[in-house]
Amino acid sequence: MPRLRFKRYLLTGLLTFIPLWVTWTVFRFVLGFLAGIGAPMVAAGLGALALVAPDTAAALGGTWFIPIVALLITLLALYLLGFLASRVIGQRLLHAFDGLLHRIPLVQTIYGGTKKLMAVLQQKPSGVQRVVLVDFPHPGSKAIGFVTRLMIEEGSGREMAAVFVPTTPNPTGGFLLTLPVEALTPTDWTMDQGMAFIISGGAVAPDTLPAVPRKTS
Numbered sequence: 001m002p003r004l005r006f007k008r009y010l011l012t013g014l015l016t017f018i019p020l021w022v023t024w025t026v027f028r029f030v031l032g033f034l035a036g037i038g039a040p041m042v043a044a045g046l047g048a049l050a051l052v053a054p055d056t057a058a059a060l061g062g063t064w065f066i067p068i069v070a071l072l073i074t075l076l077a078l079y080l081l082g083f084l085a086s087r088v089i090g091q092r093l094l095h096a097f098d099g100l101l102h103r104i105p106l107v108q109t110i111y112g113g114t115k116k117l118m119a120v121l122q123q124k125p126s127g128v129q130r131v132v133l134v135d136f137p138h139p140g141s142k143a144i145g146f147v148t149r150l151m152i153e154e155g156s157g158r159e160m161a162a163v164f165v166p167t168t169p170n171p172t173g174g175f176l177l178t179l180p181v182e183a184l185t186p187t188d189w190t191m192d193q194g195m196a197f198i199i200s201g202g203a204v205a206p207d208t209l210p211a212v213p214r215k216t217s
Contacts, residue, residue, distance in 0.1 A: 025169075038070035038077070131194040133185035133210060134163055134177060142185070142209075144194050145177065169199050185210055 042065075049056060084093070136143040145163035153160050159181045166174040187210045189197075196204040 032067075036070070038073035039067070041073055042070045130191060131187050131189040132161075132163065133187060134165065134179060135183065136165055136175070136177065144197055145184075146191070146194065147184070150181070151178075166195075166198050168201050171195060171198050 050058070130147055132145050132147055133142045134145045135141065136145070143165050145165045147161050148164050149162040151160045151162065152158070160178055161181050161184060163177045163179055163184070164174055165177060166172075187194075189206065193206060
């Protein structure tokens with residue numbers, strides 16, 4: 001009896017810990033990335049402070065001061081960037097900056113492609129549902145995908161869809177598939193529902209799953 005109770009408590013503790021660990025891992029990655037952007041500015045500020053008060057600079061440099069302040073600086077910079085981008089003058093400056101980046105071959109490819117992907121995912125689709133189910137990684141299994149573009153196949157004239165299939169629980173990586181539109185299973189899920197399904201490993205999802213359309217002979 002004590003042995004079974006030990007196993008049950010251990011399993012319950014593990015199942016309680018896993019979602020906390022996944023949430024912490026995702027937030028640590030995002031917050032660490034944002035803090036890393038502002039860290040050089042904080043380090044430069046501490047360097048200037050060291051000229052006036054070396055003891056204070058040394059004390060602050062060895063604590064949580066740098067990552068916390070760096071994160072706050074980055075969040076403030078993102079807020080100001082969003083505020084600037086929503087104004088006419090800011091849009092003109094960003095347009096000029098985009099033109100500058102487009103003159104750099106490799107940077108233009110990465111920056112332009114990423115910017116188009118973000119714009120596509122924010123807009124409502126036309127002609128096909130954004131969140132779909134696809135046969136991946138093999139027939140019979142279904143994966144959540146996001147339609148990013150529609151194309152016409154030369155010769156056959158078939159309508160093809162570029163579908164991004166994110167990985168779980170980190171949706172920043174994934175696979176790009178090119179499939180016929182008729183091979184997609186449309187859903188009525190929103191982008192938020194699709195992302196929640198992926199990040200949670202399927203734990204957060206609507207109660208029903210769209211049925212695969214039956215092929216008519």
